[in-house]
Amino acid sequence: MISSVKNEKVKGLKKLHKRKERMNTNTFVVEGFHLLEEASKSEWEILEIIAQEDIIVPDWTENYPMERVSDNVMEHISQTTTPQGVLAVMRMKNQEERKGNHFLIIDSIQDPGNLGTIIRTADAAGMDGIVLGEGTVDLYNDKVIRATQGSIFHIPIYHADLRQELGILKGKGFSIWATALWNATNYNETVPEDKVAIIMGNEGAGVHPELLKLADTIVTIPIYGKAESLNVSIAAGILMYHLKR
Template identity: 30%
Template sequence: MSDRRDAHGRDDRRPAIAAPGSVKQITSLTNPIVKDIRGLALKKHREETGLFLGEGLKLVTDALEEGWPVHTILFAAATRGQEAVMRAAATVHARGGMVLDVSEQVLGKITRRDNPQMVVGVFRQKLTPLAEVRPREGDIWVALEQVRDPGNLGTIVRTADSVGAKGVILVGETCDPFSMEAVRATMGSLFHVPLVRTGRDAFLAWAKTSGARLVGTHLKATADYRSVASTAPTVLVMGNEQQGLSDALAEACAVRVKIPMWGKADSLNLAVATGVMLYELRRVEIGSV
């Protein structure tokens, strides 16, 4: 990314890809626009630009249907003329985004895949302030404390979407939900599920006044996980992959439950455990369908 200054002498962090409402054809792997987009694989570049990458026509279409701010769309020359691809490109262009007609080699370089998706989007990051989260009757939110694996995070976002959860709150030092690995794992649910980032102390302070019931899983819990179904506003609190919930968050939970193990494994994958809990929390509604 080039070092530019704005009218006030401040460093202008907007990358070379910031050229709204334009259409370009690119085949060179050394093109500066390609270099800037490739840089979004790095967390530092994502933080500087406020952008991230998403792969696949379905994912781009989901973003457009949700009105998500799409900065750039790239499509392989081989898909030129395909109705769905051209419709997505036209929508991005109409909204002031850049449209890039590129070679498959360029897409492979950007996505770091030998067989890349034929459509890639560059999106603006979007987070919901914790103060705007006000759980209501029947609402379920998921709070993840220091989740480290982007695949787990993305899968949990997708699962939250599937059960109609209202959003996912990231507590403490979590992995980046806008990394390529996390975005891939969401399968487009990232655009349907609000994300919140907050610190542990801020979350605990919010929880005291939110009116929501906090439910957490804990190895020392004695209550069965099948006892949590309710229509009360609920926040499912899940801990780190290795250590589980911190003592502070475990103590804040009004309900602590345990998922039993019948085999020789002593724990479940975080995303699997979260899925089990989310569907159990929805059992009241599911049973009435």
């Protein structure tokens, strides 16, 4: 059992709190029983489980290497306010070629909670994949992962140059939708084509103008009350379910 925060493995785990180290090692940390179980049911690779000394772990954890640590070490490496006493080191996954007819394109969304909620909703709505563009919050940020509630392991998520990505999708017969407040059609007045990719933009600036120019359809969600706008994750959910009507 590891009981010192100065242990080299503990130092390595602590470093994974930073994006740079996650990218250097191609690994990240998942924390909590629910997320670990969702990961274990997926095709993602669990490298090692770290469990607090007095925590009872499920039987399935016997399939993976495990290291026990003391309470103070778990508190040191945990990124939650009230640690459950178990986490796992996982390998990042390179997703395969895009398959399916419905994709969500993420342009510079920066709030971890928003991205995580969008991923969770896209999973629930049966989307075929999510493409993350430059400027978007790190997929492996712990707050993003927690907000997905495990959906990060269920739906393909890709990283790409969005201008190139849109060109590829259009070449495959996709209709590109983008969201904007002006010069747009109410989403509920549109009839989704067989293949649709929806661009969701930055919380403050919206979809980048260059990407708007590449869109086939500009849609908006009507505001019936006095709110200035909808949260981007809520807007994404409305549009994704519209595709599935």
